[in-house]
Amino acid sequence: MPGTSLPIEEIRGEFLKALKGASPRILLKAPTGSGKSTGIPPMMDDAGLGGNGLIVVVQPRRMAARLLARHVARLRGVELGREVGYMVRFERHISSRTRIAYVTDGVLERWLTDRPGLEGVSAVVFDEFHERSLSGDLSLGRVLDLQEGPRPDLAVVVMSATLEMSGLREYMGESCRELEACGRQYPVEITYRPARPVSDGRGRVAPPSVWDQAAEAVREAVKDAACGDILLFMPGVYEIRRTVELLEGKPWLGGRDIFPLYGALSPEQQNRAVEKGGRPRVIVSTNVAETSLTIEGVRTVIDTGWVRQSGWDPYRGMDTLHLVRISKASAAQRAGRAGRVAEGRCFRLWSEAEQAKKAEFDPPECFRVDLSGAVLNLCSWGVADPEEFRWLDRPDPLVLQRARHLLASLGAVDGEGRLTETGRRMTAFPLPPRLGRLIVAGQDERCAVELAAIAALMQGEG
Structure with a gap:
C-alpha cells in the first residue's frame, strides 16, 4: 500500500515484477513484523489482480483470518465485507464487491471441491505456510495442478516467516521466483x-x-x-x-x-x-x-x-x-x-x-493425523490413487492404505478407489469420514438430528 512504512514495501518493485507474465509463482520469506499478511494482498490488488477476480489469502487459523481482514479493511478505509472480507467456518463476510478475501485453509479445500476450477479467483496467497496443515498442503498441490492445467492465469504466492525454503522451492518448480524481505524486530x-x-x-x-x-x-x-x-x-x-x-x-x-x-x-x-x-x-x-x-x-x-x-x-x-x-x-x-x-x-x-x-x-500435519478425510477429498477431486497426488511430503504408504481401507469399509469408495454416491454425500459435511458416514446414515434412517448431536459430542471430546 502506498504511503505505508511496512518493511514489506521495500520489495514492492521486485514483487510486482514477479507477478507479471504467465502463471506467476512466488515464494516469499518475510520475518515477523514485516507486514506481509497485511501488505502483500493490497499490493496485489493495487496491481489490478483484484479486478480480475478474488485475491484469496489462506490462513491456518480462523481468528487470524477474521482479524487480518478487519485490520486491512480499516487500513484501506473500506467497510468489512465489501472490498475486503473474510470467510471461515460458520462466518461469511464477503460480497460480490469483495476483491481480497481472507479464508482458512479448510474453506479453500471446500471451494476446491465445490468449484474445481476456482472460477472467479485470480490469485491464491498461502500465508504462514510453515504451519504445514494438511488442508494447506492439499490445497497448494491442487492449486499448482490447476495453474499448470486449466488455470494458467492463476497467480500463486506462498509466504512465511520461518520456512525451510529449499524443499518447497523444488516442489514449486523452476518457474518459481524466490523473494526475501527484511523485518522490523527489536532485540x-x-x-x-x-x-x-x-x-x-x-x-x-x-x-x-x-x-x-x-x-x-x-x-x-x-x-x-x-x-x-x-x-x-x-x-x-x-x-x-x-x-x-x-x-x-x-x-x-x-x-x-x-x-x-x-x-x-x-x-x-x-x-x-x-x-x-x-x-x-x-x-x-x-x-x-x-x-x-x-x-x-x-x-x-x-x-x-x-x-x-x-x-x-x-x-x-x-x-x-x-x-x-x-x-x-x-x-x-x-x-x-x-x-x-x-x-x-x-x-x-x-x-x-x-x-x-x-x-x-x-x-507436517500429514505425518501426524488420520488421512482418510484427505483421501476422501482427493477422490472427490478425481485422484483415485492418493499416492499419485502431488504431495510436498509424501505420507507413509501404509497410512494411505489404511485410509483407503476405511473409506471402502464405509462405502465411500468402490474397489477402484472411485467416489461412490455415499462418498459424494459424505463430502458435504466438514467432518471426519466416520462421522460423515454417521450423518448420511441418519438422513437415510430419518434420525439425522439425533445422529448430528452424537457427532458433535464425539468431535468435542478432543
Whole structure:
C-alpha cells in the first residue's frame, strides 16, 4: 500500500515484477513484523489482480483470518465485507464487491471441491505456510495442478516467516521466483526459568503446575515498569482458565486487565483481547497468537513451551489433541512477539538444555493425523490413487492404505478407489469420514438430528 512504512514495501518493485507474465509463482520469506499478511494482498490488488477476480489469502487459523481482514479493511478505509472480507467456518463476510478475501485453509479445500476450477479467483496467497496443515498442503498441490492445467492465469504466492525454503522451492518448480524481505524486530532478551520442584506440605515434592509456574513469571515480569503488555502462551483452554483464575485479583498485578485468547471465543471477546486499551494487559493465549497477529503494546512474552496438537489416536480410531513440546521455530515465533514495537523480554519456562534438544520445526500435519478425510477429498477431486497426488511430503504408504481401507469399509469408495454416491454425500459435511458416514446414515434412517448431536459430542471430546 502506498504511503505505508511496512518493511514489506521495500520489495514492492521486485514483487510486482514477479507477478507479471504467465502463471506467476512466488515464494516469499518475510520475518515477523514485516507486514506481509497485511501488505502483500493490497499490493496485489493495487496491481489490478483484484479486478480480475478474488485475491484469496489462506490462513491456518480462523481468528487470524477474521482479524487480518478487519485490520486491512480499516487500513484501506473500506467497510468489512465489501472490498475486503473474510470467510471461515460458520462466518461469511464477503460480497460480490469483495476483491481480497481472507479464508482458512479448510474453506479453500471446500471451494476446491465445490468449484474445481476456482472460477472467479485470480490469485491464491498461502500465508504462514510453515504451519504445514494438511488442508494447506492439499490445497497448494491442487492449486499448482490447476495453474499448470486449466488455470494458467492463476497467480500463486506462498509466504512465511520461518520456512525451510529449499524443499518447497523444488516442489514449486523452476518457474518459481524466490523473494526475501527484511523485518522490523527489536532485540528480545531471553530468560530461562525451568520449573523448580515444590513441597506439598506433607513431605512430598512435585513440579509446580504450568499455571503456577506462569504466575510466578508474571509476578517477576511486572516488577519491571517497562514490561508493557504481557502475552502468556498456554497449551489449551483448560490451562488458560486456570491461569486467569489464579491471576485475577492479585494485588501485585497493579490493576492490569486479564484477557483469555483462543479460537472458540466470540469475535467480541477476541477483539477485546487484541485491541489496545487504556490499561496494561495480561493476555493468556493458545498458539493462535503465535503467528499473523500483531498485538500492540506487548513487550513481554511468557512461554510455557507446550501446545496441544492434533494427532492420530489408535484407541479411538480418530484424531485427538495431544500435549507436546513446541519446536525451536515456534519458540522463536513466540519470542518475536515481544520485539514488535520496542526492545522486549521473553521468559521461557524451560531450561537451556531443553531448548537445545527441541526439534527445529514441527512435523507436517500429514505425518501426524488420520488421512482418510484427505483421501476422501482427493477422490472427490478425481485422484483415485492418493499416492499419485502431488504431495510436498509424501505420507507413509501404509497410512494411505489404511485410509483407503476405511473409506471402502464405509462405502465411500468402490474397489477402484472411485467416489461412490455415499462418498459424494459424505463430502458435504466438514467432518471426519466416520462421522460423515454417521450423518448420511441418519438422513437415510430419518434420525439425522439425533445422529448430528452424537457427532458433535464425539468431535468435542478432543
